[in-house]
Amino acid sequence: MKSQVGRRWLSIVLTLILGISLAGASHAATPKAGGPCTKAGLAVVSGGKKFTCVKSGKKLIWDKGLVITPVAAPTPTPSPTPVAAPTPTPSPTTTSYSSPSATPTPSASASGGGNNNSNNNQQQSSTFALGQLGATCSKEGELGWNGLLVGVCKSGKVRYALAADIPTTPTGGYKTRPTWYPTLTQVLGGSNATEPSCAPSSIKFTKPVIPLDKMAASIPYGMMVSGHVTPIDHGYLGLTSLAISPANRTESDWVPVTAPADGTITELSSLGSPNTSRVVINHGCNLYSVYMVLNKPSGVLANYVSELASKGSISLSIKVKAGDEFGRQRDNMLDFNVFDGTQWLSGFANPQAYLSQETWKPYTADFLPFFSDEIRSGIEKWMQKTTSPRVGKIDWDVVGTASGNWFIDGTNGYGGNQNSLYEKATSPIGGGFVEGKNDYSWGHLAIAPHEVDNSQWIFSTGWWSDPKGDATQLLMVIGSGQVAPDKLTAASGAVTYQLAQISYEEPAGSPARIPGSTAPWAVGYKVTGGSIRGSVTLQVNSDGSLSVEIGATGKRIYRR
Numbered sequence: 367m368k369s370q371v372g373r374r375w376l377s378i379v380l381t382l383i384l385g386i387s388l389a390g391a392s393h394a395a396t397p398k399a400g401g402p403c404t405k406a407g408l409a410v411v412s413g414g415k416k417f418t419c420v421k422s423g424k425k426l427i428w429d430k431g432l433v434i435t436p437v438a439a440p441t442p443t444p445s446p447t448p449v450a451a452p453t454p455t456p457s458p459t460t461t462s463y464s465s466p467s468a469t470p471t472p473s474a475s476a477s478g479g480g481n482n483n484s485n486n487n488q489q490q491s492s493t494f495a496l497g498q499l500g501a502t503c504s505k506e507g508e509l510g511w512n513g514l515l516v517g518v519c520k521s522g523k524v525r526y527a528l529a530a531d532i533p534t535t536p537t538g539g540y541k542t543r544p545t546w547y548p549t550l551t552q553v554l555g556g557s558n559a560t561e562p563s564c565a566p567s568s569i570k571f572t573k574p575v576i577p578l579d580k581m582a583a584s585i586p587y588g589m590m591v592s593g594h595v596t597p598i599d600h601g602y603l604g605l606t607s608l609a610i611s612p613a614n615r616t617e618s619d620w621v622p623v624t625a626p627a628d629g630t631i632t633e634l635s636s637l638g639s640p641n642t643s644r645v646v647i648n649h650g651c652n653l654y655s656v657y658m659v660l661n662k663p664s665g666v667l668a669n670y671v672s673e674l675a676s677k678g679s680i681s682l683s684i685k686v687k688a689g690d691e692f693g694r695q696r697d698n699m700l701d702f703n704v705f706d707g708t709q710w711l712s713g714f715a716n717p718q719a720y721l722s723q724e725t726w727k728p729y730t731a732d733f734l735p736f737f738s739d740e741i742r743s744g745i746e747k748w749m750q751k752t753t754s755p756r757v758g759k760i761d762w763d764v765v766g767t768a769s770g771n772w773f774i775d776g777t778n779g780y781g782g783n784q785n786s787l788y789e790k791a792t793s794p795i796g797g798g799f800v801e802g803k804n805d806y807s808w809g810h811l812a813i814a815p816h817e818v819d820n821s822q823w824i825f826s827t828g829w830w831s832d833p834k835g836d837a838t839q840l841l842m843v844i845g846s847g848q849v850a851p852d853k854l855t856a857a858s859g860a861v862t863y864q865l866a867q868i869s870y871e872e873p874a875g876s877p878a879r880i881p882g883s884t885a886p887w888a889v890g891y892k893v894t895g896g897s898i899r900g901s902v903t904l905q906v907n908s909d910g911s912l913s914v915e916i917g918a919t920g921k922r923i924y925r926r
Contacts, residue, residue: 463637466610475849496524498589500792502601507531509546514794516546516721526788526795528778529925532718539763541711543728547717550707550729552655554646556632564651566706571626571737573655575603575702578744580621583604585699586751587730588817590826595810596771596780597760597817599730600703604886607696611882613694623660623693623700625686626737633662634670635679645692652707653736659698661742664673665691680920699886706731713761716926719773722781722788723797723806726888732757750818752890762814762852762924768904769852772912772924774809774829782806808835811914811924813842813851813904819893823851825865825902830916840865841895842902851904860905867896 382531495521496503496512503519509527510517518527532546543549551559582604588597592804607619625631629649636643643660645667663671666684673680675917711728714720720727734742734757749756763770778785782800807828816822823842830838843864854861878886905913912924 381854400814409681416516422447461797486491499524499526499794502879511548511552516548520766526778526791527718527721528785529716529718530845532716535715535717535765537765539715539765540710540717541712542710544717547721547728548653548655548725550705550726553725553729554705555648562650562707566649566653566708566731566736569649569651569653569736571688571733572740573624573626573883574737574741574744575626576605576621576623576695577926578741580606581745581748583743583750583889584748585886586749586756586817587703588758588760588814590812590817590824590839592839593805593807593824593828595807595828595837596812597758597762597814599724599727599760601733601749602699602886603702603745604699605695608699609877609880609883609885611880612697612884613882620662620694620696622665622691623657623695624665625688625690626655626741627688629655629686631666631682631684631686631692632680632910633680634667634674635835636674641697643693647686654705655733656701656703656705656901657693658701660693660695660700661697662694663692664694667692702733704731704733704736705729711761712785713759713763713770714764715763715770716779719771719926721781722778722783724780724794727780730760739800748889750887750891751820752829753820758817759815762812764852766855766906768813768854768906768912769854770812770814770926772811772813772926774811775911775923775925777809780806780810782809802834804832804835805837807837808833810837811912816841816889816893818891822893825838825863825913829922831919840899841893843895843898854904854906856906856908858906860903862903865900865902866898868894869894876918 392668393411412456468540482833494512495508496511496517498512498514499517501524502522503524504522505519506521507532508519516527517524519525520531527546533841549561552559562806583605587599587601589602590597607615607621610619624645627649629647631645632648633646634643637658638725641661642658643663645657645660647655647657647661649655666686670680670682679737705726707729709729709731711730714728717728732755734746734846737745761770773779773782776784776786781795781797782803782805783795783922788795798806800808805828810826810828812824812826814824814826823844824839825842826837826839828835830836832881840850843866845864848861848863849858870887871892871894872888873890876891879885902917903913903915907913907923910926913921914924915921
């Protein structure tokens with residue numbers, strides 16, 4: 367067993383490495399052409415233009431901005447829904463430009479979705495029932511996609527649809543996409559995309575993403591770390607090279623990253639840090655795969671490296687076959703996930719919360735079933751989580767309890783901005799930036815099982831002690847006689863839990879780590895509690911909200 371100090375140091379190292387995925391729009395400022403910006407490739411929508419942070423000599427500045435041209439999107443056939451909804455034509459919100467980093471923009475974040483490629487302008491199309499923000503409307507309460515966002519007819523004007531405007535989620539959650547929610551094609555396919563007639567199940571991944579003999583322990587969906595406050599919608603594929611000290615890695619340690627199936631590469635973008643790119647592949651039939659923290663674009667993307675360096679984000683249409691190389695990896699785990707437009711995660715109590723950012727999240731799918739049996743077995747044996755589902759879980763909301771994702775009262779879900787900003791909006795609001803806050807996740811809270819050891823509960827907050835945002839994750843110590851968060855109800859009253867540093871125990875016989883190793887924990891590791899860091903008092907309120915008091919700080923209210 368490793369020493370406590372050694373485990374804690376490795377935990378810090380791994381957190382810093384994974385923190386690369388947090389590069390995103392969280393530190394963007396209101397863009398002004400020629401003004402300074404902080405991360406190459408960062409994209410922000412403002413005033414009808416999309417501004418991108420680009421290199422100019424040794425400086426980073428905002429470009430002149432691209433005026434967004436409207437293109438009418440096709441009206442999809444909505445999936446069945448358990449409750450009646452006013453409109454059948456939903457689509458993505460302005461989070462089109464705020465992607466995974468845990469979030470953010472298509473060019474600078476690291477969230478699983480990639481670039482939505484949606485147009486973000488204020489022109490009306492006759493295709494849609496509702497017009498632009500502020501346009502007149504006649505059917506009070508009508509919900510619908512207007513080509514830019516999900517709007518609602520309120521007092522004769524089109525406004526942003528907020529949580530209070532959405533039908534109550536049915537008991538047990540939505541089993542399929544509610545008709546007012548955007549389709550995956552609308553979220554990721556771009557304004558010219560049409561709804562596919564074939565099913566994702568018709569696609570089979572016949573090639574591995576990285577060579578199976580070069581794989582190492584891999585992190586499942588659902589990790590909560592740093593600014594990834596809520597469970598992450600992508601996994602991390604481990605490499606054998608990570609066990610080698612960075613100073614001793616050689617050219618022979620690079621491995622190819624390949625397309626698992628035929629498809630079209632639609633995006634290549636920078637995550638803002640050196641050697642960290644994102645690639646999105648549309649496999650057709652409502653299926654997408656996304657790759658992040660890619661160290662080197664290569665193969666079919668080799669000719670775009672210079673363009674990526676100057677632009678930060680490139681929209682592409684490159685046909686690939688299964689096994690075609692598009693990247694090389696050595697120095698980081700490879701972020702990987704799959705979105706299936708026919709699946710829906712029912713464990714999100716309020717899907718509206720993701721219209722402001724990360725709109726693809728309910729479509730996150732287990733990637734293992736898409737691989738051929740041999741490849742699936744080769745990947746599965748390296749997944750750290752040894753219980754089902756091996757790829758993990760991200761939707762832990764249990765209505766009436768403390769379990770799951772929460773957002774501070776008065777904010778519009780995942781985007782982190784105040785409801786009042788949306789109520790007054792006359793143009794679409796981009797995601798990934800909250801004025802006066804350190805990060806868009808400042809108002810996020812997740813109380814969920816650890817991604818590998820589901821017997822342990824994690825308290826993950828975007829606001830620990832700094833109201834501007836200081837994301838922190840700690841282990842909840844469930845004391846004798848105390849209920850777990852998924853059993854904590856209004857009838858339980860206020861319950862105080864101790865919060866401890868998260869420590870890890872690898873299985874007996876795990877290989878010894880050499881100095882400098884950044885390899886993830888071995889398959890089947892366990893989570894244990896370290897030193898006590900504080901306490902939190904939780905109370906589920908009769909209206910379904912959650913009261914949270916960290917230590918002796920003031921009480922905060924969170925909602926789904």
